[in-house]
Amino acid sequence: MTAGDRMLRFAGHATVSFRLGGKTVLTDPVLTSRVGPLARVRAPLDPAEWTGADLVVISHQHLDHLHLPSLRLLGRRTPIVVPHGVGPWLRQRGFTEVHELDVGEQLVDGGLRVTATSARHSGHRWGPRLRHGPQAPALGYLLEGDGLRAYFAGDTDLFAGMAELAPVDLALLPVWGWGLDLGPGHLDPGRAARAVGLLRARLAVPVHWGTLAMAGLTRGKGRLAERMRRLLVEPPHLFARAVAAAGHDTVVPVLRPGSALTHDFRKTRTAQQTERRAVD
Numbered sequence: 001m002t003a004g005d006r007m008l009r010f011a012g013h014a015t016v017s018f019r020l021g022g023k024t025v026l027t028d029p030v031l032t033s034r035v036g037p038l039a040r041v042r043a044p045l046d047p048a049e050w051t052g053a054d055l056v057v058i059s060h061q062h063l064d065h066l067h068l069p070s071l072r073l074l075g076r077r078t079p080i081v082v083p084h085g086v087g088p089w090l091r092q093r094g095f096t097e098v099h100e101l102d103v104g105e106q107l108v109d110g111g112l113r114v115t116a117t118s119a120r121h122s123g124h125r126w127g128p129r130l131r132h133g134p135q136a137p138a139l140g141y142l143l144e145g146d147g148l149r150a151y152f153a154g155d156t157d158l159f160a161g162m163a164e165l166a167p168v169d170l171a172l173l174p175v176w177g178w179g180l181d182l183g184p185g186h187l188d189p190g191r192a193a194r195a196v197g198l199l200r201a202r203l204a205v206p207v208h209w210g211t212l213a214m215a216g217l218t219r220g221k222g223r224l225a226e227r228m229r230r231l232l233v234e235p236p237h238l239f240a241r242a243v244a245a246a247g248h249d250t251v252v253p254v255l256r257p258g259s260a261l262t263h264d265f266r267k268t269r270t271a272q273q274t275e276r277r278a279v280d
Contacts (some may be wrong), residue, residue, distance in 0.1 A: 006148075006265055009169075011049045012042060012211035012257030014065055014154065016172055021112030021145020021226045026053035027152050027172065030212070031070040035106070036063050038178055039215040041232060042257045049258065055109060059278040060138035060152020064178065064212060081107055081114055083123060083135030103139065112145040117165060119156035121185035139256075148265055151199060155208065157184065157193045161196040169265045171201035176207030176235035180204065180227055189235050193242035196250050203251045203263060204243065206236035211257045 001209055006017040016029040032051050032113040033040045056078055058066050071080065080113045092097055099107050101116035109115075116139040125133025143150045173192045184189055187195060190207075196204050209231045217228045240252040253261055260263040 006170075007260060007262050008205065009049055009077070010205065010207060010255040010256075011045055012040070012259060013178075014059070014172075014174065014208050015050075016152070016207060017050065017053065018150070018170075020143055020148060020150060021062040022110050023054040023073060023112045023145070025143060026050060026056045027141075028059055028065040028067075029056060030064060030067050030073060032067070032214070034215075035067055037211060038064065038212040040211060041213050041218055042211060050074065053078060054112070055115065056110070057141050057143075057152060058082045059085070059119065059140060060121060060123045060147075061086060061133060061263065062122075065154065066125075080110070081116075081141070083116070083136040083139045084179060085134045088137055089134045091108070099122040101139065103137070112143065115142040115144070116140075116153070116159050116277040117142055118159065120153055120159045121155040121157065125135065131239065148220070149203070153187070153195070155186060157204065158195055158198075160198070162195055165199055167200035167202070168201050171196065171199050171204045172207050173201075173204055173239075175206040175239045176231060178212040179214070180224065180231065184259050189238035190242050192239050193246055193248075196243050196252075197246060201248075201250050202238075203253070203265065205253060205255060206239045207229060209235045209239055 006018060010016050012029045015030050031045055032244045033044055053259045058254040065187045077096055080100045084100045087098045087100040103116050103118050106113055108116045119138040119140045121138040123138040124137050148169045151165055151168045155174055173189050173195055175189050175192045176188060211229055236254040240254055243250055243252050
């Protein structure tokens with residue numbers, strides 16, 4: 001691999017692992033076959049996909065992002081970054097290396113810098129109406145190391161402040177969810193494509209799709225089952241087409257849950273900068 005090469009693995013839903021600044025980062029780990037009433041619709045994860053994380057970042061408290069059984073699989077001594085207010089709750093459950101951040105605050109770990117960013121999403125443990133658990137905001141994260149910038153959106157809707165994070169070499173953007181419809185505080189394929197423009201992302205990987213569904217909803221021949229099966233497949237492709245239609249030169253790989261890619265970020269940066277100078 002060249003100096004700019006990075007391996008990135010999409011384990012499913014909002015769970016992605018990648019190396020940056022000499023650290024292996026794991027986002028919002030969901031590693032089991034079930035999450036409450038939701039079932040994983042893909043094959044079970046190979047442990048090799050999630051072992052060896054140096055740092056876990058948690059965007060918010062919803063079960064499909066802060067999943068205690070998955071965190072226990074990683075080990076209670078694994079360093080975890082969480083929104084401010086979640087730390088005591090996790091420490092009470094035996095996790096010893098918990099770092100709380102609020103918007104704008106940073107954690108520096110060797111060659112990796114993690115900055116908490118805003119998000120437009122409910123931060124409550126059980127959603128907007130059943131407010132059980134600590135009060136804490138939803139966050140995104142800007143991760144910097146090796147001269148590269150990666151943005152993990154967690155769960156969020158579009159907001160103008162994304163432009164303040166630009167440019168980024170990697171954007172991990174949610175493009176759907178786990179149900180038949182999206183509630184407030186989410187990106188759909190079209191809004192995620194607009195986020196690409198605000199972020200001026202060089203590589204945008206669609207996440208938060210194709211992994212979880214209400215148990216039993218994907219089986220059968222009815223219209224709801226057919227729609228759910230389509231929604232487990234279509235959103236990232238709609239996102240890729242929307243990015244291309246908007247004229248962005250962003251690279252958009254569609255990774256199936258459980259798959260990985262190796263990408264030369266520095267080569268992409270050089271090629272895009274050359275193309276933009278030619279246009280100007």
